[in-house]
Amino acid sequence: MNNVARHVIRAAVFAAALGAAAAHAASIKISCVAVGQELEFCKATAEAWAKKTGNEVQVVTPPNDASERLALYQQVLSAGSDKIDVLQVDVIWPGLLGNHLLDLKPYTKGVEKDHFEGFIANNTNNGRLVAMPWFTNAGLLFYRKDLLQKHGQTVPVTWEDLSASAKKIQDAERAAGNDKMWGYVWQGRAYEGLTCDALEWVASYGGGSIVEPDGKVSIRNANAAKALQMAASWVGTISPTAVLNYAEEEARGVFQAGNAVYMRNWPYAWSLAQSDDSVIRGKVGVAVLPKGGADGRHAATLGGESLAVSKYSKHPAAAADLVMHMTSAAVQKDRALRGSFNPTIGALYQDPEILKANPFMGELYGTFTNAIARPTTVTGPRYNQVSNQFWNAAHEVLSGRSRPNDALMRLEGALNRLSRGGKWQ
Structure with a gap:
C-alpha cells in the first residue's frame, strides 16, 4: 500500500x-x-x-x-x-x-x-x-453599618424599631445634603417577590401562613391586617412610592448606590455590595429580618x-x-x-x-434552615393562583387602594372558592 x-x-x-x-x-x-x-x-x-x-x-x-x-x-x-x-x-x-x-x-x-x-x-x-437543589435563599435585612454608627442606632429588632431608625437616619442624611436617601427599600411590585415579603410581615406578627397545612384559609385575621398596615405606612415615608414597582434588582440598585439605609433582599446582594466598584463596599451589615412587635417572631421566607x-x-x-x-x-x-x-x-x-x-x-445559619415555606405543598397546582391573589391584595393595601381588613376579607373569599371547600388537591 x-x-x-x-x-x-x-x-x-x-x-x-x-x-x-x-x-x-x-x-x-x-x-x-x-x-x-x-x-x-x-x-x-x-x-x-x-x-x-x-x-x-x-x-x-x-x-x-x-x-x-x-x-x-x-x-x-x-x-x-x-x-x-x-x-x-x-x-x-x-x-x-x-x-x-x-x-x-x-x-x-x-x-x-x-x-x-x-x-x-x-x-x-x-x-x-x-429537580436537584442548586442554592437556597432566605430573606435578609441588609443595613449600612456606617450610617447606623454615625447616627447612634442599633440593628432593629422589631419592624417598629426599623421604621423609627430608618426615619431618623433618612431625615438626618437629607438635612445634610443627600436628598436621594431613603430609609428602607424592598420588593413591592405585584409579583411573587411581594408574596415573599408580605408573608414575612404576616408571619412575623403571628398572622399565619395564608393557607395552613390542614388546608384552612387563615389570612383574614387581625395580626395579618396589622402587618400589612405597618408595611403600607412605609410607602412615601421611609420607602419611595416607586417601591410599589420594585423587584430585587431595583431595590439593590438604590441600596448599592448608597441611597438607602436598610434593604430586604436575598443573599446574592452581599457579594455585589462588596465588589470592588461598589460605593458601599465594607459598609454593609446583614441581619435577620425584624420581628412583628415585642411578641412577634423573626420570619424569613424560604x-x-x-x-x-x-x-x-x-x-x-x-x-x-x-x-x-x-x-x-x-x-x-x-x-x-x-x-x-x-x-x-x-x-x-x-x-x-x-x-x-x-x-x-x-x-x-438558623435563618436558612428554619425559613418559612410558602403554602405550596397544601395548595398544590393551585399555588400560583393563591400567590397571585395574595400579592394583589397586599399591593392594594400598600398602594392605598384598599384597607387591610377589606382586602383580606376579599382575599379570604377568593381563596375559599379556589380551595373548593378546603380540598386543594
Whole structure:
C-alpha cells in the first residue's frame, strides 16, 4: 500500500471518528436567569461542563420575573417542546411542573443525601426526584453599618424599631445634603417577590401562613391586617412610592448606590455590595429580618433555585449530567465564594473559606434552615393562583387602594372558592 492510499484511509477513519463523536455529542439548552451575577456564573459553569464532556451548551435567558418565567415554562412544557433541556426552577415549582420533569434519581449516584433534607423533600414529586437543589435563599435585612454608627442606632429588632431608625437616619442624611436617601427599600411590585415579603410581615406578627397545612384559609385575621398596615405606612415615608414597582434588582440598585439605609433582599446582594466598584463596599451589615412587635417572631421566607430536566429533552442523560455537575459541591462552593449563593449542601457551611467570604452564612445559619415555606405543598397546582391573589391584595393595601381588613376579607373569599371547600388537591 502506497503512502497516498494510507493517507486516504487515515483521513477516512479520522472523518468517521469525527462523525461518530458528532453523533454522540449533545447540544443542551439551559435556562439561566440574569438576576445579579447569576447569568455570568451559570453560563461559565455550563460551558466548563461542555468543554470537559465534548458536548455543547446553549444558554437561554428567561424573564427575571418569577411569574413570567413560570408562565414561559408552562407554555413550553405543555406543548411537549424540547426548546429547553435544563430548567432553572424556583423552590415553589416542583409541585406545579413535576409531571413534565425527568426523574433524576437514576443519575444522582446517591449524592442527594448530602443536600438539605427538606429541600430534597420539596423537590420530590410522587416519589420522583424532579429537580436537584442548586442554592437556597432566605430573606435578609441588609443595613449600612456606617450610617447606623454615625447616627447612634442599633440593628432593629422589631419592624417598629426599623421604621423609627430608618426615619431618623433618612431625615438626618437629607438635612445634610443627600436628598436621594431613603430609609428602607424592598420588593413591592405585584409579583411573587411581594408574596415573599408580605408573608414575612404576616408571619412575623403571628398572622399565619395564608393557607395552613390542614388546608384552612387563615389570612383574614387581625395580626395579618396589622402587618400589612405597618408595611403600607412605609410607602412615601421611609420607602419611595416607586417601591410599589420594585423587584430585587431595583431595590439593590438604590441600596448599592448608597441611597438607602436598610434593604430586604436575598443573599446574592452581599457579594455585589462588596465588589470592588461598589460605593458601599465594607459598609454593609446583614441581619435577620425584624420581628412583628415585642411578641412577634423573626420570619424569613424560604427561597432558592434548583435545576431540572425536561422529560421532552432529546438528550436526557447528557442534560442530567449537566445538572449533576452544576449542583455539585465544588460548583456550589465556587458560587458561594464568588457570588454569595447559599449552598444546599450542609457540609459547606463548615468550610472556612466560605465562612470568611460570607460571615453571615455561619452567623445566620438558623435563618436558612428554619425559613418559612410558602403554602405550596397544601395548595398544590393551585399555588400560583393563591400567590397571585395574595400579592394583589397586599399591593392594594400598600398602594392605598384598599384597607387591610377589606382586602383580606376579599382575599379570604377568593381563596375559599379556589380551595373548593378546603380540598386543594
